[in-house]
Structures are given as structure tokens and as C-alpha cells.
Amino acid sequence: MVTLSEENYLKAIYHLAKPDKASVSTNAIATKMLTKASSATDMIKKLAEKGLVDYQKYQGVHLTEKGRFAAVFVIRKHRLWEVFLVKKLNFSWDEVHEVAEQLEHIKSEKLTQQLDAFLDHPTEDPHGDPIPDCEGNLPSTQKILLAQIERAESCICVGVKDSTSQFLQYLDKHNIALGTKIEVLSKESFDESMSINVKNHQLTISKEVAHNLFVKIS
């Protein structure tokens, strides 16, 4: 049995470890969990005892296969609930995170399966993040940050990196949603701002925005 707190730590470790295979530091975990390093150390020991992470003092942690699956399964539930909230209960994409943070801990295999079926087995959540299947596999996606585009080119918004409501509401305000076509017109080398065209409206976006929007070349 994995407790609610343990699930949250596993998720944090999973997200921190995502890009590479490097070990995740105690401090990184504490920062992500908004707790102190000593609390993280305590929890790491519990996770290690349960076989959810590999841990050597002072050397950070790695998720074990068991830990990775537990983390991915919570993420699967989180994202399915987000889809439910947006598609069925008329939440907007900037309102779902908090509620999904609670719903993701509900324990019922049948609930998850049936919810998945009810939603027609979605593969992405409302922010464009992939939903792991029931075996814990993530559909591989090939998305790049808008900021990585260097020349005038056309692309499609496929996800957000930052999913705080501030950023999502900024996108709403400028009519940028998943699937929206974005034409890059130019990029300012001084401040990395970009001039783009969205639905026939020209718009200048900052480096910060460009670094938090995932696109695919169209």
C-alpha cells in the first residue's frame, strides 16, 4: 500500500528524473514538494524500504521499476480526470489541476478503467500531455519548444510546459489553444522575443512564453 504522500513524492521524483537517467537530489525533491530537505530524506528512506526507489546516502535516488510504475499510474489517473473535468464537466484547462491533484489518489482499478473507457481512451490531457496506458507506457511524442524555432516557419500548438493558470489564461486571451496554428514571422536575437501570427492576428511573445509552449512543425 502506497500512501497519498508517498504517491506525491513518487510523482515529483518521476518528473524530476524524466529527461535523463541521472539521480534525483534530495534538495530537488524537497523544493518540488515545498518541504524541507530533512523531510525529503525521511520520505526517501520510507520509499527505499518499500522498494520504490534505489537510494544511497548522499547520492540521491532513482525510481525502481515498481516506483516508476506507481508514479506513472498516478499520472495516468491525474490526466484522465483532467480530461473528464474539461470534456464532461465544462472546466477550463486552467481550472483542472488542483482538483485532479485530489482525484488522482482515489484507489479503484475499476474506476480508472471505466473512466478511461467512458472518455474513449484519450491519449492526451487538456494541456497536451500524453496519458500513459494501463501498462504504464507513454506514447512517444515529438514536440519541440516554440523557442527552438529559429526561422520563419509554421507550426501547431501541441502542449504547454508551464500549466499554471496564469500562463493558460494568457494563452486563452490570445486565442492560443491546443491545435492552434502558429506562424513564426521573426525572432529578435536581442531578447529572444518572437513575432508570430495567430488566427490572422500578429502578436509579439516574450522568451518566457516561447519557452513554455510546445509545438510541432506543420
Next chain:
Amino acid sequence: MVTLSEENYLKAIYHLAKPDKASVSTNAIATKMLTKASSATDMIKKLAEKGLVDYQKYQGVHLTEKGRFAAVFVIRKHRLWEVFLVKKLNFSWDEVHEVAEQLEHIKSEKLTQQLDAFLDHPTEDPHGDPIPDCEGNLPSTQKILLAQIERAESCICVGVKDSTSQFLQYLDKHNIALGTKIEVLSKESFDESMSINVKNHQLTISKEVAHNLFVKIS
């Protein structure tokens, strides 16, 4: 802020106090919560400090208006989720309780409201229990126990008192569901067993069954 544990105690007190206005004893609460009397005392003190119950040492508790509302609101959420599970996710009525026990603690006003609307403002859960409205009012129902019927008479199943899966599965096996017409043929004074007719099948039910089935005279 009311904790998960506090919500469960409030629910227990509400259910124990339901019929009359008498105070609820520490022991009764402890028994219902499957804990010890000392634990109940501890919690009662917390609830009293938060103004959720009126408490005098050795004299049991009463819910305050605030406490009653908190309890009813949790019950509202519980029953809405039960409807969701049965109507939308194909759960059967004997599978919903455990999951709803978890879902009832999710905190989001919007979630509850939207769920209620999504389900078309249901007034009853899958066991025939009334769903409080968002102001905490319960539709008054006039149902009686099947056991209270003394003569050959026709009635309709409108609810269950015991909603354990054992009992619900017994009802399934004998084709008794909410809305099913039940004709009372005779009652045995020796053991209070009853002979009834359901969908053209004659059936003898025990006192235990008759005392756990709510009906209304048709």
C-alpha cells in the same frame, strides 16, 4: 478546514442522530467508526473546538448547524458520486460504496455543482437514498419497511436500509431492484417471514430481508 477524518466522524454522528434529536453517545460513535471510545473522545473534542458539535463531558454530542451542514454536504457528494458510478461508469449498486467513500472527500465546490448538473440533478442515489440539495435540504420521503406491511398488499421497492454488497446481491439474484413491484401474499407470524410475488415469481423472504427493504404502497 475540516479534515477527512473529521468529515467521517460528522457523517457518523449525523447518521446516528438521524431519527430523533437525542444526543449521540461516545460509544455509539466509536462503534460506528470502528475505533475505540478514547479515540472518539479525542475527536469529539476537536469537533467541539471547531464549533461542529455541542459537547458536554459524559453527555454525548449534538451536531451544530455548521456541523450538520458539513455532514450533509459530504453525504450529498457521496450520493452524487454513486449516481455517477452507476449511470456513467457501469458500476453495479453493490460496488459503489467503497469508491464513493473516497470521492466524497474531494474538495471543490465547482466539481460538485457541475457533477450534479451533468447527472441532471438526481434526487436519489442508486440505493434509493435521497440526495440533499446544495443548501443541505433533504427531500422528505415517506417510505416504510416491507416488514411493516401486515396484510396482502401491493407495494414498490424504493430503497434499502442495509446496503452491503451481500444484501444487494441477494436482491439482484431475486430480481428486486428500485422500482420493482412487490406483492405481499402472506406473512408468517411465527418467524415474520413473508411470502411475496416478484415479477411472477413467488418467493419467501426472511424477517432480515423484510427489515432491510424500503417500499411505498402502490
Next chain:
DNA sequence: ATAAATTTTTAGTCTTGTCTAAATTTTAAG
């Protein structure tokens, strides 16, 4: 009306998850 039985409360302990402060280890700098 008082003794016995029952109920309730108190006192002290435990576990989970957190904290602060101090000690230890690792990393980085000179």
C-alpha cells in the same frame, strides 16, 4: 440508596509526515 456494571475520559504511547538545529558528507574554490 448504595454497590456493581457500564460508559466515558484521561494519561501516556505510537505512527506518519512535518519541522528546526546541529552534525556530517560532498563539492567547489583557491
Next chain:
DNA sequence: CTTAAAATTTAGACAAGACTAAAAATTTAT
């Protein structure tokens, strides 16, 4: 290569919610 800085762990404490055992209050029965 040695010391200063940063990161990590340990030690001890606390709050929530539970428990056991013992004390106190209430109820029941004679």
C-alpha cells in the same frame, strides 16, 4: 590539496489520529 560552501543526514520535537490501561462519572440493579 586543503578549506570554505553547499548539500544531506541525524537528532529531537510537534500535530493528527489512533491505541492501551487506568481513573472517573454515570447508570443500573439490588
